[in-house]
Amino acid sequence: MSAPVPTPTASQETRRRRIELLPAGGGGRFAVARAPYLRDGVGVRGYLGAFALALVPAVLGAVALFGLHVLAVIALSYAVGLLMHYGFSRLQRRPRPDEGILLTAMLFALVLPPNPPWALVVLGSVFAFLAREIFGGLGRYPFQPALVGKALLVILFPAAMARFWEPLAGGAGFAQWAPAEPATQTPLTAVLQGQEVPLGTLLGAQPGLLGGAFAGLLLLGGVWLLFTRAVDWRIPLGMVLTAWLGGGLLTMLYPEVLGPSGLVHLLSGGFLLAAFWLAADPVTSPMTPRGKWLFAIAVTLLIVILRGLIPWPEEAIVFAVLMMNALVPWLDRVAAPRPFGSSAGGQGQGGKKG
Amino acid sequence: MAIVGTLKTFKGGRYFPRLQGLPRGPLREGPVPPRVHLPLRQGFGEEPDPLVEVGQRVRTGEVLARSDEKISTPVLASLTGTVVRVEEGVHPLDGEPTTVITLEADPEPYRDDWAPLDVPRGNFERWGPEELGRILYEAGVTALGKWGFPTPFRTAPAEPSAIRALLVNAVEAEPYLRGDRALLFEEFEKFVTGLKILKSALGNIEVHVGLGYDLPHVLEELEARMEYHDWLYLHPLLPKYPQGEDEVLIKTILNEEVPAGRPPTDLGVVVCDVQLVVAAYEAVVEARPMVDRVVSIGGSAMAQPVNARVRLGTPVGDLLEQFGNQGPSRVIVGGPLRGSSVTDVDAPITREARALVALEEPRSPSVTTRWGFLPGADSHVRLLPPFGREKRATTALVGGTKPCIRCGDCVDICPQNLFPIELAEAGERGDLERAEELTIFACIECGLCSYICPSKIDLLEGIRKAKRWIREERLED
Ligand code: SF4
Ligand code: SF4
Numbered sequence: 130m131s132a133p134v135p136t137p138t139a140s141q142e143t144r145r146r147r148i149e150l151l152p153a154g155g156g157g158r159f160a161v162a163r164a165p166y167l168r169d170g171v172g173v174r175g176y177l178g179a180f181a182l183a184l185v186p187a188v189l190g191a192v193a194l195f196g197l198h199v200l201a202v203i204a205l206s207y208a209v210g211l212l213m214h215y216g217f218s219r220l221q222r223r224p225r226p227d228e229g230i231l232l233t234a235m236l237f238a239l240v241l242p243p244n245p246p247w248a249l250v251v252l253g254s255v256f257a258f259l260a261r262e263i264f265g266g267l268g269r270y271p272f273q274p275a276l277v278g279k280a281l282l283v284i285l286f287p288a289a290m291a292r293f294w295e296p297l298a299g300g301a302g303f304a305q306w307a308p309a310e311p312a313t314q315t316p317l318t319a320v321l322q323g324q325e326v327p328l329g330t331l332l333g334a335q336p337g338l339l340g341g342a343f344a345g346l347l348l349l350g351g352v353w354l355l356f357t358r359a360v361d362w363r364i365p366l367g368m369v370l371t372a373w374l375g376g377g378l379l380t381m382l383y384p385e386v387l388g389p390s391g392l393v394h395l396l397s398g399g400f401l402l403a404a405f406w407l408a409a410d411p412v413t414s415p416m417t418p419r420g421k422w423l424f425a426i427a428v429t430l431l432i433v434i435l436r437g438l439i440p441w442p443e444e445a446i447v448f449a450v451l452m453m454n455a456l457v458p459w460l461d462r463v464a465a466p467r468p469f470g471s472s473a474g475g476q477g478q479g480g481k482k483g
Numbered sequence: 484m485a486i487v488g489t490l491k492t493f494k495g496g497r498y499f500p501r502l503q504g505l506p507r508g509p510l511r512e513g514p515v516p517p518r519v520h521l522p523l524r525q526g527f528g529e530e531p532d533p534l535v536e537v538g539q540r541v542r543t544g545e546v547l548a549r550s551d552e553k554i555s556t557p558v559l560a561s562l563t564g565t566v567v568r569v570e571e572g573v574h575p576l577d578g579e580p581t582t583v584i585t586l587e588a589d590p591e592p593y594r595d596d597w598a599p600l601d602v603p604r605g606n607f608e609r610w611g612p613e614e615l616g617r618i619l620y621e622a623g624v625t626a627l628g629k630w631g632f633p634t635p636f637r638t639a640p641a642e643p644s645a646i647r648a649l650l651v652n653a654v655e656a657e658p659y660l661r662g663d664r665a666l667l668f669e670e671f672e673k674f675v676t677g678l679k680i681l682k683s684a685l686g687n688i689e690v691h692v693g694l695g696y697d698l699p700h701v702l703e704e705l706e707a708r709m710e711y712h713d714w715l716y717l718h719p720l721l722p723k724y725p726q727g728e729d730e731v732l733i734k735t736i737l738n739e740e741v742p743a744g745r746p747p748t749d750l751g752v753v754v755c756d757v758q759l760v761v762a763a764y765e766a767v768v769e770a771r772p773m774v775d776r777v778v779s780i781g782g783s784a785m786a787q788p789v790n791a792r793v794r795l796g797t798p799v800g801d802l803l804e805q806f807g808n809q810g811p812s813r814v815i816v817g818g819p820l821r822g823s824s825v826t827d828v829d830a831p832i833t834r835e836a837r838a839l840v841a842l843e844e845p846r847s848p849s850v851t852t853r854w855g856f857l858p859g860a861d862s863h864v865r866l867l868p869p870f871g872r873e874k875r876a877t878t879a880l881v882g883g884t885k886p887c888i889r890c891g892d893c894v895d896i897c898p899q900n901l902f903p904i905e906l907a908e909a910g911e912r913g914d915l916e917r918a919e920e921l922t923i924f925a926c927i928e929c930g931l932c933s934y935i936c937p938s939k940i941d942l943l944e945g946i947r948k949a950k951r952w953i954r955e956e957r958l959e960d
Pocket of ligand 1: 898927
């Protein structure tokens with residue numbers, strides 16, 4: 130019962146011509162080539178850009194408090210950053226521009242004192258971008274570059290870096306926002322010297338770092354970051370809770386060195402800037418969940434303790450974060466997650482084809 | 484009484500937003516195609532030996548290939564017609580060589596002539612596991628599921644006697660996969676009886692059904708219908724991808740971990756899906772061999788997204804023609820996260836093909852690299868509140884590969900608690916020992932790490948490569 134072997138019919142041939150299937154990777158550079166074929170739409174730009182965007186309220190607050198020159202400081206920081214990045218990426222043949230600059234330049238400007246000398250802004254930016262670019266730029270730097278720049282400035286020019294300004298220093302109308310005189314004290318130094326500072330002051334304007342002066346606005350940006358899940362919640366939340374509870378405990382034990390309460394530590398000295406941005410920078414913080422918790426707790430306790438010990442309490446966040454950055458690879462190793470199914474020794478045959 | 488557990492879920496994973504082109508509407512009956520290609524290696528297992536010759540006439544449901552001594556399941560003719568080719572070809576999904584049998588349908592007027600299964604009379608509850616296993620085997624049902632369904636005919640890595648629990652995966656979470664849902668709605672009676680059949684086929688076991696909690700009426704109905712069966716456990720689950728994967732389902736429902744790279748039968752557990760349950764009913768009660776399956780046909784480039792019963796071996800070109808593909812697109816057999824893209828309109832639908840997805844492909848990089856995220860693509864959900872409208876899924880890379888920014892999102896999303904970037908980097912360095920130390924074979928290739936990475940690093944591809952090297956190295960030893 131054998132039938133002749135039919136040849137493809139005409140309709141099948143036309144069909145074959147009408148439907149065009151793209152080969153894997155058909156779209157070339159713009160399309161994924163292999164499964165998974167869907168990719169999340171959030172890229173590095175969206176990710177790190179969100180961090181920079183969340184700083185906008187704090188920048189506006191700083192402009193209102195200290196004057197328009199704040200914008201010039203930020204612009205200068207971006208200009209130096211872009212130039213340095215351009216040079217280095219040419220040397221190292223890396224793609225340009227890299228989105229991380231959005232964040233690094235902004236953070237560097239915000240950890241400066243409110244009215245820094247121009248020369249120091251440039252010098253610090255150069256330091257910061259050196260710390261970023263010699264390691265290979267985006268994703269490769271082990272230490273938060275903005276903080277490296279700041280740390281070098283503090284060590285080289287401690288006096289210039291300690292000139293904080295008193296916001297809201299009298300006057301009427303718009304003039305009341307202009308800085309009047311350098312403040313000798315920030316709430317943090319005052320508290321550490323045993324003076325009372327009402328908590329209300331801490332949430333509003335206070336003398337301090339350029340970006341850390343308005344804790345309420347930082348909190349606003351931070352909550353937006355948490356809400357949009359651009360920042361991993363473990364580090365900011367871990368730091369806030371540790372400052373409140375752990376800081377509270379430490380200050381109870383050593384009130385004369387560490388000040389009266391954990392809440393003051395939480396709301397002053399740019400702590401929120403550290404919690405949501407500087408320490409939480411994805412590049413220089415651990416990747417594993419447990420590592421993030423350990424990192425957050427250690428950074429916070431270091432900040433609280435350093436504030437009592439070093440001559441520049443306002444800069445405690447800088448040194449604490451940098452110190453913990455050095456431990457990140459180790460933290461990731463000891464806190465690596467335990468894969469499910471590894472108890473059996475992981476000596477599987479792997480896949481159905483063995 | 485059927486026991487209902489609490490709402491459960493697992494670590495990691497991801498909900499997907501509503502995507503354009505989800506299959507909807509009633510289950511459609513696909514037409515009988517003019518020709519079908521049947522790769523002999525279907526589903527889990529080895530390739531059975533062909534029993535037919537070129538030129539031979541076959542009826543729908545007739546056995547084309549069968550080997551009782553190999554771990555395999557018979558391949559059946561899915562239409563009435565003539566064998567026109569038996570030759571070496573490649574499997575449409577993995578590209579590995581296999582024998583392919585091509586059948587040509589009878590000319591008009593076409594008559595679908597079925598070869599019914601050899602099924603005894605009476606109530607299936609009295610037939611015993613041996614007989615039920617034979618029917619399921621001969622019906623071709625046992626090849627469904629990642630690791631097959633155990634019968635006395637060597638259809639899975641374990642004997643039926645080693646099995647203590649059957650898990651039914653009735654939660655579909657991968658985008659565009661809607662076939663099981665359609666079957667639950669339309670063939671509910673078959674599903675209920677099918678559960679009893681499978682339970683009888685495996686002897687004295689527990690049956691756990693994991694059901695999406697977004698289908699509460701199905702859950703209630705099932706609870707009411709199975710009131711007197713205390714071997715049945717119902718588990719409402721969050722429909723989060725990849726809840727349906729064997730390893731994840733077992734971890735969620737039984738809280739046991741499948742040893743890395745081993746089949747679940749090592750734990751005495753079998754996982755099957757709704758499709759298998761319904762096909763078991765049709766085989767045992769209706770004596771109907773499994774010659775078709777429900778395929779979810781959808782995607783942003785599909786004009787008419789539907790769920791359809793499709794004859795096995797149907798070329799994807801036939802389906803694309805019928806359900807309307809607008810212009811060129813990337814065509815994927817299986818879901819968009821786990822499937823394989825096909826480049827040949829003749830690539831057939833096989834037993835494991837749950838879906839046929841056509842996605843638009845970006846032709847220019849404009850928006851994607853300018854803003855870092857593509858308006859309307861499956862995204863913004865994280866940076867902007869979701870707007871409740873349907874997202875348009877494409878295969879856009881969204882920005883091009885960048886260095887890893889160490890965000891840890893891949894660690895967070897991995898349902899197997901792995902360290903994807905560490906694995907991929909170890910693979911890159913050729914440090915296979917480190918990769919094994921990190922239990923690389925626990926990776927179930929769900930693809931979520933590649934999906935979520937903001938730097939758009941293809942982590943899964945790196946892991947696959949490392950796995951391949953390790954396997955090759957083991958073969959050499
Ligand atoms: S490592 Fe494997 S299991 Fe984990 S997310 Fe990636 S593909 Fe999925
Ligand atoms: S998700 Fe991508 S960028 Fe983030 S840690 Fe993993 S590999 Fe790196």
